[in-house]
Amino acid sequence: MLRSFLPTWFWRNLAQEIGKIVESDFDCIVVGAGPAGISAAITMARSGLSVAVLERGEFPGAKNVSGGILLSTVLGKIVPDFYNEAPLERHISTRRFSLLSDSTELALQFKTQKWDFPPYNNSFTILRAKFDQWFANKAKESGAEVICGILAKELLIENRQVIGVRTEPGGDKLLARCVIDAEGANPLLARQAGLAGRYDCGSVGLGVKQVISLPREVIEERFNLEGNQGAAFHYFGECVKGYFGGAFIYTNKESVSLGIVLLLSHLALSRVKPAELMDAFIRNQAVSNYLRGGELSEFSAHLIPEGGYYALPRRLTSDGLILVGDAAGLVNASFYYEGSNLAMASAVAAGETVIEAKKRNDFSRKSLASYEKKLKESFVLKDLFKFRNLKKLLETKPWILGRYPKILCDTAVDYFAVSEMPKSAIEKEVRRKIKKEIGYLNLLKTLWTLYRGTR
Secondary structure, three states: OHHHHOOHHHHHHHHHHHHHHOOOOEEEEEEOOOHHHHHHHHHHHOOOOOEEEEEOOOOOOOOOOOOOEEEOOOHHHHOOOHHHOOOOOEEEEEEEEEEEOOOOEEEEEEEOHHHOOOOHHHEEEOOHHHHHHHHHHHHHHOOOEEEEOOEEEEEEEEOOEEEEEEEEOOOOEEEEEEEEEOOOOOOHHHHHOOOOOOOOOOOEEEEEEEEEEOOHHHHHHHOOOOOOEEEEEEEEEHHHOOOOEEEEEEEOOOEEEEEEEEEHHHHHHHOOOHHHHHHHHHHOHHHHHHHOOOEEEEEEEEEEEOOOHHHOOOOOEEOOEEEOHHHHOOOEOOOOOEOHHHHHHHHHHHHHHHHHHHHHOOOOHHHHOHHHHHHHHOHHHHHHHHOOOHHHHHHHOHHHOOHHHHHHHHHHHHHOOOOOOOHHHHHHHHHHHHHHHOOHHHHHHHHHHHHHOOO
16 A cells, blocks of 8 residues: 555565665576586685575486587687587587478588697587586585575565575575576576566477487487587478478487477467477488487477567566576577577676676666676677567468478489480579479579578
């Protein structure tokens, strides 16, 4: 009742003052011990802040899932020469992008020995259960507390100011001057604070992943690798029924990670079960030859924020709260498909913001707003902005990832078919088919559409 008689500015100023004087167990509580949460914790702990990282899994990495690629430009700043000690699988020296139909693969492959030397193009395959534990130990060495088996059930809010979290089991209260939400693509705490809305199925993807064990020498023979060289293969077209999404194969030391990613809205429209899509992908001859004789050692699934720039929360901070990584929707779902480096970069920016806020003794939203400025000035939001239109363009023109891959695959089959037909006649027939199935003007419009989607 009292709230209705007092103006908004009064409550805002009161929240700011509480943010300055609240007695806390910690300077900051980080929710989630993934790459984002640990990056924030290390940044703050090294500056002398008291930090607690809460992880609901039995250990860091126990519940964390990724395709398996770590982009390490930010990690290299946090832990210089990390590649000499981190449990990495392979560095990526081969990239392959393929259009798939039922019986044909049309691929563009790139391989270089220039990425076989430090820092290895900052691209590695990892297994999260191993990597996350190593990274969490780095946070402990820096002075942060990493507490596992604890769920941050809800935020503690007093006069609009976040002052900590309530945990389960036990219902204990942990107080902090600030909370960094790094809980992933399902940010329950952010929703409680009003920073995230309900799920938009058109902006959230489901990633389904398998890990297939194979002998090291078999992997290196089949993927044409030497030593710790690794390969990252990306597939589009029939593997995801022509929808916005894709599939992948990444090589580890003694296993391969493979999976598919598709928007929840498209799964609902196609009425195809993810497991059925995965089975069809594995049966495709372009894929099955890499996997034969392998043994399934892991099966997992997780949600991925794929809405891009226009799906970001309106605000990434509130009084005493900052969103980072997947919780903030920071995934570049273009053909680069970047997540880990954006997560770490946002977390470092959040950690620096908390350090500055402590110096000012002010954890209000106004004080924490510099976090959003840091993101705008970094590659994080600049890259998301660059590809802001790509998802919408591909969704509104489904034939680009639907019919076109099949047409292009069939055209390649016709063009390279060996027969007694003169080459000039073959070329004429190929041109006729392209004109009939696509049309030269439509093809030019498509290329222009893709160009606009990356500008």
